[in-house]
Amino acid sequence: MTRAGELVRQVETNAPGIQIIAMSRSSDPEILLESMRAGIREFIALPFxxxxxxxxxxxxQEQLSKRPPAFQTSDLVYSFLPSKAGVGASTVAxxxxxxxxxxxxxxxxxxxxxxxxxxxxxxxxxxNGYCVADAAEHALEMDEALWPQLVTSIGGMDVLHAGKLNPGFRIEATQIRHLIDFMRRNYKALCFDLSGNLEKYSLEIMHESKRIFLVCTPEIPALHLAREKYSYLKSLDLEDRITVLLNRVSNRPVITPEQIEQILGLPILMTFPNDYNGVHRALTAGHAIDTSSELGRRFTRLAQTLVDKRPTPPAAATKKRFIEYFSIMPSRAS
Known part of the structure; x- marks a missing residue:
């Protein structure tokens, strides 16, 4: 009974208001009293x-209608969306x-x-032989026993990989919502690496996200597609969640970050220097970028920003003066 009481207290801590029914083959008054002390309102003796x-x-059911359980969930959900293939969004994520x-x-x-x-x-x-497809197929009955088999733990991070090429696989919105709800209850921060193809399940993830990071490089094709995607996401009322992460910035960029903000009409949250050798070493070794490098320090700084609870001042509106000279990226016809 002592172990059961500890379990009840732990459950109540994580989900205040949850209702518990105890069952026992014994209806000894001492057991009933211990159950009441543990906060168990219902007790049924077996056989019943x-x-x-x-x-x-x-x-x-009556108690639940009056006081539904309040699960502790995280709102730190981040989507990483590439403006085009090859801009390094997966490396950033x-x-x-x-x-x-x-x-x-x-x-x-x-x-x-x-x-x-x-x-x-x-x-x-x-x-790990399991992947996103397996998680989606079991999303509606996902629990703490199945989940550890699907992910790979690396330090304080669990990874759910995409698996083998599976272009015909479809994920329903309900599966996405159940998966994200489960993740929110079990993790402090959720990071999603998206394809950039704006599939329905990707849009569902972005709707659930606190921040959407549009990853691009300071190159004309990447900036053009970044603006196209931003325009589309604005039509879905997601513009307030979108900021730019500018990757592979050189010491003397042809197009400066300030000019890119004018082109996109979006603030750049952070720039990342071009470190080909550092990325190559990390890929070869199968781990993250060296945290002592300038690129690694930028990732650390961004992470600290994301968990900082202080309010972020609203970004000032940027004017698109520079875009007048950017003839390769015409405005969408109305």
Missing amino acids: QYQQLEEALRRV LNVAVALSQIPETSVVLSDFDLNSGMMRFMLKLD
Whole structure:
């Protein structure tokens, strides 16, 4: 009974208001008293009559309608959306997730939802045979016993990889919502690496996200597609969640970050220097970027920003003066 009492207290701590029914083959008064002290309102002695169970369930239902359980869930849900293929969004997502996991008391799950060309399994040299498709198929009955088999733990981070090429696989919105709800209850921060193809399940993830990071490089094709995607996401009322992460910035860029903000009409949250050798070494070794490098320090700084509870001042509106000279990126016709 002592163990049962500890379990009840733990459950009540994580989900205040949850209703518990105790069953025992003994109806000893001492056991009943201990159950009441543990906060258990309903007790049924075995074997029981179905009417007893029905009445207990009815009382539990009444209590739940008055005081539904309040699960502790996280709102730190981040989507990483590439403006185009090859801008390094997976590298950014991986290293931000790792940096988040190194912050005390910050458990992280990194999910690769690029079902056509997901790179996390390759980048981290994972050999787990289970993947996103398996998680989606079991989303409605996901629990703490099944989940550890689907993910690979690396330090304070769990990784759910995309699996083998599976272009025909479809994920329903209800599966996405159930998966994210489960993750929110079990992790402090959720990071999603998306394909950039704006599939329905990707849009569902973005709707559930606190921040959407549009990852691009300071190149004309990447900036053009970044603006196209931003325009589309604005039509879905997601513009307030979107900021830019500018990757592979050189010391003397042809197009400066300030000009890119004018082009996109979006603030750049952070720039990342071009470190080809550092990225190559990390890929070869199957781990994150060296945190002592300038690129690694930028990821650490971004992670700290994401968990900082101080309010972020609203970004000032940017004018698009520079875009007048950017003739390769015409405005969409109305």
